[in-house]
Amino acid sequence: MILINNYIITDEILTENFSCNIEQCKGICCVEGDSGAPLTFDEVECLKKNIHKIYKYLSAKSIDTITKHNFYYIDVDNEPVTQLNDNKECVFAIFEKDIVRCAIQKAYVNKDIEFSKPASCALYPLRIKKYKDFVAVNIHRWDICKSSFEYGKTNNISLLEYCKDSIINHLGEYVYEYLKKLKQEK
Numbered sequence: 001m002i003l004i005n006n007y008i009i010t011d012e013i014l015t016e017n018f019s020c021n022i023e024q025c026k027g028i029c030c031v032e033g034d035s036g037a038p039l040t041f042d043e044v045e046c047l048k049k050n051i052h053k054i055y056k057y058l059s060a061k062s063i064d065t066i067t068k069h070n071f072y073y074i075d076v077d078n079e080p081v082t083q084l085n086d087n088k089e090c091v092f093a094i095f096e097k098d099i100v101r102c103a104i105q106k107a108y109v110n111k112d113i114e115f116s117k118p119a120s121c122a123l124y125p126l127r128i129k130k131y132k133d134f135v136a137v138n139i140h141r142w143d144i145c146k147s148s149f150e151y152g153k154t155n156n157i158s159l160l161e162y163c164k165d166s167i168i169n170h171l172g173e174y175v176y177e178y179l180k181k182l183k184q185e186k
Contacts, residue, residue: 002182004175009137014183016139017152018125018159024147027100029124030093032144035075036082037090038120038127044072044080047104050113054092057103062091082118122166125149125159137171158183 002009030037039047047054051071055063065085071092072080083091092103108116116122125148127140139159141149152162160167160179167176 002179004178006134007137007171007175008134009175009179010139012139013126013137013160013179014186016149016159017155017157018145018149018162019152019155019157020124020145020162021148021151022099024151025144026098027093028144030100030102031089032142036072036084037118039072039080039082039118041080043115043118046115047071050107050115053112054103054107056112057094057106058091059094061085062093062103065091119166119170123163123170126163126167128170 002011002013051066058066062085065083069083071083073083075081085091085093089100090102093100094103094106095101102117102121104113104115104117107113119128125140125145127138129136129138151157152159160176160183164176167179
């Protein structure tokens, strides 16, 4: 484990390869899983302020779900997560041809909002868990992303470089630079 300020980070971040292989997985991570995507309470507030700008990218089903149940709920860990349509896809999932994409990301790319997507999605496969005195950063692994780990290895794309912008945006540039230095020393 790597200790940086109040972060405890898996040392696998220095050795693992990863690159999302959306052509292979088709964005199924927005559909599969036990619950919606983890959100921070700050992200909930940001989405509350911008939800009307995201509506134009959503399906009628997602708008109906949000109207009836909100765009998030509190899960069994007492944490906010994105709402699901019929316990399946995230309400922000949009289907473009045969690939699932994110309405939040699309609104951001089209400059409708200044929030790109939840940290849990941007940092994936890294998962952040806040505890009282520290923040744990670990790698989440599941079968649907197996091809992305293989793709990263085949194409020599390190997890650290793949997640560079997200690490800087969500953990800080100092954290990224420190990890990069450790990786170079290995």
